[in-house]
Amino acid sequence: MIHRIMVGHMLGDGHIAKVYRGNSYFVVHRKAKHHEYNLWTKNVLLDNGFIVSDNYPKIGQSYGSNNFPSSYLRTGRGKFWSEQRLLWYRNGQKILPRKYIEKNFDNLSFLLWFLDDGDSNGRISTDSFLRNDVIFLRDFINQKYGIRFNIQHQHNRPQHNILKCPKKKRNKLSAIFQSPSISIPCMSYKLNWT
Numbered sequence: 001m002i003h004r005i006m007v008g009h010m011l012g013d014g015h016i017a018k019v020y021r022g023n024s025y026f027v028v029h030r031k032a033k034h035h036e037y038n039l040w041t042k043n044v045l046l047d048n049g050f051i052v053s054d055n056y057p058k059i060g061q062s063y064g065s066n067n068f069p070s071s072y073l074r075t076g077r078g079k080f081w082s083e084q085r086l087l088w089y090r091n092g093q094k095i096l097p098r099k100y101i102e103k104n105f106d107n108l109s110f111l112l113w114f115l116d117d118g119d120s121n122g123r124i125s126t127d128s129f130l131r132n133d134v135i136f137l138r139d140f141i142n143q144k145y146g147i148r149f150n151i152q153h154q155h156n157r158p159q160h161n162i163l164k165c166p167k168k169k170r171n172k173l174s175a176i177f178q179s180p181s182i183s184i185p186c187m188s189y190k191l192n193w194t
Helices: 004-012 032-047 081-087 098-104 109-115 131-145 167-177 185-191
Strands: 012-016 025-031 058-059 069-074 122-125 150-154 155-166
Touching: 004 012, 004 032, 004 081, 004 098, 004 109, 012 081, 025 032, 025 081, 025 122, 032 069, 032 185, 109 122, 109 167, 109 185, 131 150, 131 155, 131 167
Parallel strands: none
Antiparallel strands: 012 025, 025 069, 058 069, 122 155, 150 155
8 A cells, every 4th residue: 555655645745855874764745734644654654664753754844945834743863764765756856757657656656646736727737747657647547537638838847747627527537536435625625626
């Protein structure tokens, strides 16, 4: 199960920190109003034998140019996270480990990715991925689920691709997202299609 969750979160908001000594650790940084989602993620990690301090997730201010109240989740360091770092990063840049995704992507992965980067218009942000990776994701979803997302650009940021589910396929997408049978109320607004 942890590999399915990793695919969903790493396609989305997840990050594996690079460390110079010892093992890496997993991080998710979300808006404070999504704190409940970080609590859900923490509980799943704990249920799967990972270490997460009682101090996390915690609410504070984000850093950088987009300063906002945020919920920050961080695991303990571990060999698993170092191995995942090798899969998901090359030269410090997040990449798509295609074979790993093909092996572990399922309805839960898809839902978590959507909760991280999707919106109520059926769009999924793919900011950190190269165009050929976005094409791979579009084709992979089409092959696996029979839903061909359109590749579009964000309004004022043409370098940032998004995947958009056609309106006629949103009921099918909704059915896929219902099958993991998880409830994270603070994220339900993303599944109320407009």
